[in-house]
Amino acid sequence: MTIQRIVLDSDALESNSSGGQPARPGAHFTASQSIVPEMEGATLEVLHVLGGDNEFRALEGLRVDECDQLNRHLERHPVEALVLDSCWTPETGELLAKGARTVIGIPARIGRSDANQFLSSWFQAMAEGAETTDAFERAFMAIAAYELPDDVQPVLFSRGIDAYGFRAARRGSLVDLAFGTNRTVDARRKELTSRPGPSLRGTCQVKVFSTARIGRPRRSLGRDDTPILSTHTLVDNTAFTDAMTAALDADTTNRRAVLVYVHGFNTGFPEAAQRAAQIHVDLTVPGATVLFSWPSRGSGNQRAYTADEDSVIAAERPLYDLLAELHNLPNVGPVHVLAHSMGCRAAVRVVVRAAEAAVPPFELGELILAAPDVSESYFTQVSPLLPDIARRTTVYTSLRDRALRTSEFLHNAARVGNGKPSLFVPEIPAGMTFVDAEKVDVSFIGHGYYAASAPVLRDLSWLLYGLPADSRFGIESNTPGRLTLRSSR
Numbered sequence: 190m191t192i193q194r195i196v197l198d199s200d201a202l203e204s205n206s207s208g209g210q211p212a213r214p215g216a217h218f219t220a221s222q223s224i225v226p227e228m229e230g231a232t233l234e235v236l237h238v239l240g241g242d243n244e245f246r247a248l249e250g251l252r253v254d255e256c257d258q259l260n261r262h263l264e265r266h267p268v269e270a271l272v273l274d275s276c277w278t279p280e281t282g283e284l285l286a287k288g289a290r291t292v293i294g295i296p297a298r299i300g301r302s303d304a305n306q307f308l309s310s311w312f313q314a315m316a317e318g319a320e321t322t323d324a325f326e327r328a329f330m331a332i333a334a335y336e337l338p339d340d341v342q343p344v345l346f347s348r349g350i351d352a353y354g355f356r357a358a359r360r361g362s363l364v365d366l367a368f369g370t371n372r373t374v375d376a377r378r379k380e381l382t383s384r385p386g387p388s389l390r391g392t393c394q395v396k397v398f399s400t401a402r403i404g405r406p407r408r409s410l411g412r413d414d415t416p417i418l419s420t421h422t423l424v425d426n427t428a429f430t431d432a433m434t435a436a437l438d439a440d441t442t443n444r445r446a447v448l449v450y451v452h453g454f455n456t457g458f459p460e461a462a463q464r465a466a467q468i469h470v471d472l473t474v475p476g477a478t479v480l481f482s483w484p485s486r487g488s489g490n491q492r493a494y495t496a497d498e499d500s501v502i503a504a505e506r507p508l509y510d511l512l513a514e515l516h517n518l519p520n521v522g523p524v525h526v527l528a529h530s531m532g533c534r535a536a537v538r539v540v541v542r543a544a545e546a547a548v549p550p551f552e553l554g555e556l557i558l559a560a561p562d563v564s565e566s567y568f569t570q571v572s573p574l575l576p577d578i579a580r581r582t583t584v585y586t587s588l589r590d591r592a593l594r595t596s597e598f599l600h601n602a603a604r605v606g607n608g609k610p611s612l613f614v615p616e617i618p619a620g621m622t623f624v625d626a627e628k629v630d631v632s633f634i635g636h637g638y639y640a641a642s643a644p645v646l647r648d649l650s651w652l653l654y655g656l657p658a659d660s661r662f663g664i665e666s667n668t669p670g671r672l673t674l675r676s677s678r
Contacts, residue, residue: 192312193268194237234268235312236289240275240297251276256284263289270321274304282346291321292346299341303332307343321345333634341489363394363419364466367432368480369511371504372458374423381421381458383486385500388507390429393421393480395466416463426514433518436477445522446476446554447515448653451508453530453562454497457487468527468640472650476522479515481508483535494599501535509539509550516551523554523580525653529639530592530606533561537571544574553579555652559639560585560606562596568605569614576620583652585639587627592636617670622658624648628665628676644674 238251238259251259251273263271263285270291273281277294285292293311295304310331314324325345334342373386396417424432437445450468452461461482469478483504486493515524528536540556543549556579561568575582586606593607617623629644638645644663651661658667665675 192235192237193266194239196239235270235272236263236266236268237272237274237308238276251278251281251284253284256281259285270315272308274308275301277344279344282344293325294344294346296341296343299334299343303334307332307334362397364397364416364469364478365432365436366393366395366462366465366469366478366480367391367429367436368393368421368462368465368482369507370458370480370482370484371507372482372484381482383457383484383500385484385503388510389423390426391421391423392429392432393462394419395462397466397470416466418459418462421458421462430514430518433477433479433515437518437521440476442475444475445520446474446653447518447521447524448472448474448476448478449481449512449515449524449526450478451481451483451526451528451532451536452485453528453532453560454485454494455487455489456482456485458482460487464640471640471646472653475653479511481511483508483532485531491599497531501531502538504535505538505542508535509542512539512543512553513550524551525555525557526553526579527555527557527559527639527649528561529559530636531562533558533563533605537561537563537568537575540578541571541574544577549578551578555580556582557649557652558582558584558605560587560590560593560636561604562593563605564600565603565605565608572614572621573618576618580620581652582618582621584621584623585626585645586623587625587635587638589627589635591634621670623671625671625673627673629674648674 268289270293271285271289272293272295273285274295275297277296279294282292282294295307299307307328311324311328314327315321319327322345325343329343368391370381370389370391371385371387372381372389373384374380374389375382396419398416433447437447448469450461450465452464456464461480465478465480468474481504484500485497486500512524512526515521526536526540536556536558540553543551556575561584572582584605586608588607590607593604596604597607614623626638626642626645629638629642639649640646648661648663658664658672663675664672666673
């Protein structure tokens with residue numbers, strides 16, 4: 190394997206390409222020793238372009254004139270793969286995709302350690318004869334990149350394959366979802382935005398592929414098992430009720446249950462719909478699944494996190510109204526709620542509001558709080574109220590949840606999903622159970638296990654079908670109110 194490394198220099202030097210325009214400051218390239226040693230037995234020609242030490246330049250990526258210069262270099266020295274390391278943007282990838290058979294983009298924000306580990310795994314897989322896409326997936330999994338925000342994950346362009354992955358023709362089925370949201374609508378783009386607005390109702394279809402196995406991480410890799418949002422349509426309340434009634438009538442389990450999925454921080458509407466559809470399939474929901482999508486910014490930075498904290502509070506009333514509406518559907522079975530991370534804040538507040546009402550507007554079957562990004566002090570105060578509305582409350586926690594550790598640091602306060610219940614709820618209310626998922630959570634960040642760990646998904650499915658703790662497989666220890674899931678390894 191031949192690897193040429195080029196460092197994007199920040200010095201103001203002119204381009205040395207024939208016929209090119211003088212480069213602006215920061216546009217010149219210097220050769221450098223590769224961080225990855227050449228490997229025998231491989232003939233792959235790789236050009237590794239590494240961003241310089243200037244953080245702004247790294248985030249900016251290559252400019253148009255720099256891409257032209259690099260494309261001319263590739264015309265003279267063709268390569269099979271081009272790696273844009275810490276100088277990647279989607280626009281850069283598109284400009285350079287014609288110059289190499291494969292382009293791999295590594296965003297600057299991923300960090301040097303993860304970037305090096307990703308590259309080492311990818312080069313090693315390629316040297317062992319793996320196909321480009323298989324090597325990419327292996328490297329992606331090596332750093333648990335599916336747990337990272339979308340704009341921090343490595344991406345792949347390859348000729349003959351759609352951008353960002355491997356979407357060839359494959360078998361799948363359409364999952365019909367209803368949704369409620371308080372996102373506003375961009376009329377020009379016909380998209381649901383990250384700005385809060387009035388309550389809306391809608392329906393959507395998501396294609397979920399039969400190649401997906403339960404518990405396999407699926408987030409934005411673009412692989413064969415990544416769900417695709419096909420359509421979404423806003424409807425009035427009457428059409429929403431009709432769609433829900435039709436979905437319940439079509440259910441073969443005759444349980445007529447409704448699962449309301451409330452997503453967490455850093456989740457746009459398309460991703461939320463994809464996740465809800467995959468959960469519907471993985472849990473074999475005995476009825477219909479409804480997505481409640483509050484206006485998360487869909488970004489993983491700290492400013493977006495702070496903005497999302499305001500947005501999830503503003504979503505409390507719209508979620509309350511949605512649950513009341515679902516509770517009043519004709520011949521409806523139990524209404525369950527599955528909330529994740531920051532979405533648990535809205536779910537808990539809604540249940541508390543219902544419990545404090547003179548006449549509760551709804552009752553719940555299962556209230557499932559997965560990795561709740563909720564203050565322990567607040568939860569301790571309100572937890573006795575939850576059984577008044579929810580037949581059973583289940584809280585999934587993990588001490589290995591790094592995302593919640595960050596939240597604890599930002600708030601200087603412990604989070605429910607990152608602790609042991611005995612530390613903050615000495616007497617667990619009847620009807621409430623804490624499930625310790627630490628032993629089955631094997632991801633790097635450890636925050637998405639509720640939808641990516643087969644043992645947790647299996648346990649969630651049994652919850653929806655009403656199985657008590659002593660009848661659920663995989664429970665390692667079972668004391669009143671406290672369960673531990675057996676390790677899956």
